[in-house]
Amino acid sequence: MLTFLGRSNRMCDGISRRSFLQVGGFTFGSMAALSLPQILQAEALSGNPRPNSHKAIINIFLAGGAPHQDMWEIKTEAPKEVRGEFSPISTSVPGIQIGECFPKIASMMDKFAIIRSIVGNSGGHDAYQCLSGWPRQHGTAIGGFPSMGSAISKMKGPVHKAMPPHISLSAKTSHTPWSEPGAPGFLGAAHQAFKPNNGGSENLTLNGVTLERLQNRKELLTGLDNLKREVDSTGMLDGVDSFTEAAFGVLTSSKLAEALDLSKEDPEVVARYGDGKPYKYQYDGAPTCNDHLLLARRLVQAGARSVSLSYGRWDSHGDNFGLVRHHGPRLDQAVSALVQDLEEKGMLDDVTVVVWGEFGRTPRINDKAGRDHWPRVNSALLAGGGMKTGQAIGKTNRLGEYPVERPIHFQNVISTLYHNLGIDTMTTTLNDPTGRPQFLVDEREPVEELV
Known part of the structure; x- marks a missing residue:
């Protein structure tokens, strides 16, 4: 789980738009850092076609x-x-x-x-x-x-x-x-x-950085890149499966958060x-x-x-x-x-x-x-x-x-x-x-x- 802490209005389900954005669906502890070529290779082996339309x-x-x-x-x-x-x-x-x-x-x-x-x-x-x-x-x-x-x-x-x-x-x-x-x-x-x-007790705060301190997209992505490097250096990413691999790719981009x-x-x-x-x-x-x-x-x-x-x-x-x-x-x-x-x-x-x-x-x-x-x-x-x-x-x-x-x-x-x-x-x-x-x-x- 990735959590950004801050202050703003609340959405209809009780979760604020800015003050409590959680991106869920994966568990830390068994994820691997893959290079772009490795990810593309994994996609090719999985048989998933590159989409031409959406x-x-x-x-x-x-x-x-x-x-x-x-x-x-x-x-x-x-x-x-x-x-x-x-x-x-x-x-x-x-x-x-x-x-x-x-x-x-x-x-x-x-x-x-x-x-x-x-x-x-x-x-x-x-x-x-x-x-x-x-x-x-x-x-x-x-x-x-x-x-x-x-x-x-x-x-x-x-x-x-x-x-x-x-x-x-x-x-x-x-x-x-x-x-x-x-x-x-x-x-x-x-x-x-x-x-x-998604609610949960195990949340990962982005190095203690609140949204008020993340003034622009560049700063946000820099924090995520630092997080990824820190996790890589611990060796926590060994033995990853395709799901946690995909989840980590999501979390290292602001695309989902922006949507x-x-x-x-x-x-x-x-x-x-x-x-x-x-x-x-x-x-x-x-x-x-x-x-x-x-x-x-x-x-x-x-x-x-x-x-x-x-x-x-x-x-x-x-x-x-x-x-x-x-x-x-x-x-x-x-x-x-x-x-x-x-x-x-x-x-x-x-x-x-x-x-x-x-x-x-x-x-x-x-x-x-x-x-x-x-x-x-x-x-x-x-x-x-x-x-x-x-x-x-x-x-x-x-x-x-x-x-x-x-x-x-x-x-x-x-x-x-x-x-x-x-x-x-x-x-x-x-x-x-x-x-x-x-x-x-x-x-x-x-x-x-x-x-």
């Missing part, structure tokens, strides 16, 4: 399972015990309506696609399936299937040595599966998610995203950190290939409509700002944004004005990635119980995300620990309406 994904997990019938498919003809309290609003695409809590997304619906008929939900209360396409229990005998971020890390490698390809911004949650970063599965620790601002520093962002852009405060309905889940979506864009722009985050706590067994009234407008502001931001920076065709949870909610409203778990159908909001947007795909029945038009499997959505990254799920395999090739998903065809 495709990326931002995976926004709605922890707890968002109510599909209160967001993307309002059931106006359902009886009152199902109907809910929200009205549909028209969007910029004729014939498509969504929930009233999402006016900003509605105004730019031509940039989005909605899937209203996702099936194959495992029912697990975690992010695992949204990050990998697989139920958590599948493939345990071989170490589990890797998340998309880990698979991308293995197949594509880093865009820049100073920027990890697979990054998780998911804030720590009391219900820990909701902050799942995207497990590497059988690919091993070398391809696990890098977690900036995480929102004080370097245009204040008007920061204001457009908002901060998601005040936080409510958080309980054991994630806060509504709007600035995490801005950080995701900055990380992708700096070279990350996959950024995941957990947004809000949507497990609405009680007061479902109050929760959606709180979370919905905040999500609406952040996601619309993200898509607008990506378009303005010429990144939207290369970056896929997906917004979804682990399952839907029950059609019938319970006696606590809540909706319970409903794995029979799920929904997703997508944008970017060169997809055919401005459409709503699939439809559930009058009560929102199950698809009656175009059921789409969870894994077909994952296949689409891989497709947008230039990865053919029909032919691509990764070898498990036994040497047996494994397909990335079983349902390997992308959603044809999107590609």
Whole structure:
């Protein structure tokens, strides 16, 4: 862990932008200093191609399972015990309506696609399936299937040595599966998610230098170079593996730190995203950190290939409509700002944004004005990635119980995300620990309406 100590404003998860920047994901004690030629040789031997383009994904997990019938498919003809309290609003695409809590997304619906008929939900209360396409229990005998971020890390490698390809911004949650970063599965620790601002008791302060004393980039990099030389001289870097080697490369550059520093962002852009405060309905889940979506864009722009985050706590067994009234407008502001931001920076065709949870909610409203778990159908909001947007795909029945038009499997959505990254799920395999090739998903065809 690398920690810079100083003073400034606090980010939405309680960590200040300048006063407490931690860069995590590695352990000191077994790292080796490699020259640039040696690193390039290691990359060549690993089979990771030098990237010619930079495709990326931002995976926004709605922890707890968002109510599909209160967001993307309002059931106006359902009886009152199902109907809910929200009205549909028209969007910029004729014939498509969504929930009233999402006016900003509605105004730019031509940039989005909605899937209203996702099936194959495992029912697990975690992010695992949204990050990998697989139920958590599948493939345990071989170490589990890797998340998309880990698979991308293995197949594509880093865009820049100073920027990890697979990054998780998911804030720590009391219900820990909701902050799942995207497990590497059988690919091993070398391809696990890098977690900036990760807490921990073993922190390395940069020779006691605070950010107030680091007046410019040159001074910062000089301090890091001195640190690297000191570590090299102790012999601590013997026997390094590829993960700690990559982590040390990250820590000897300011690229990641700069991407995480929102004080370097245009204040008007920061204001457009908002901060998601005040936080409510958080309980054991994630806060509504709007600035995490801005950080995701900055990380992708700096070279990350996959950024995941957990947004809000949507497990609405009680007061479902109050929760959606709180979370919905905040999500609406952040996601619309993200898509607008990506378009303005010429990144939207290369970056896929997906917004979804682990399952839907029950059609019938319970006696606590809540909706319970409903794995029979799920929904997703997508944008970017060169997809055919401005459409709503699939439809559930009058009560929102199950698809009656175009059921789409969870894994077909994952296949689409891989497709947008230039990865053919029909032919691509990764070898498990036994040497047996494994397909990335079983349902390997992308959603044809999107590609």
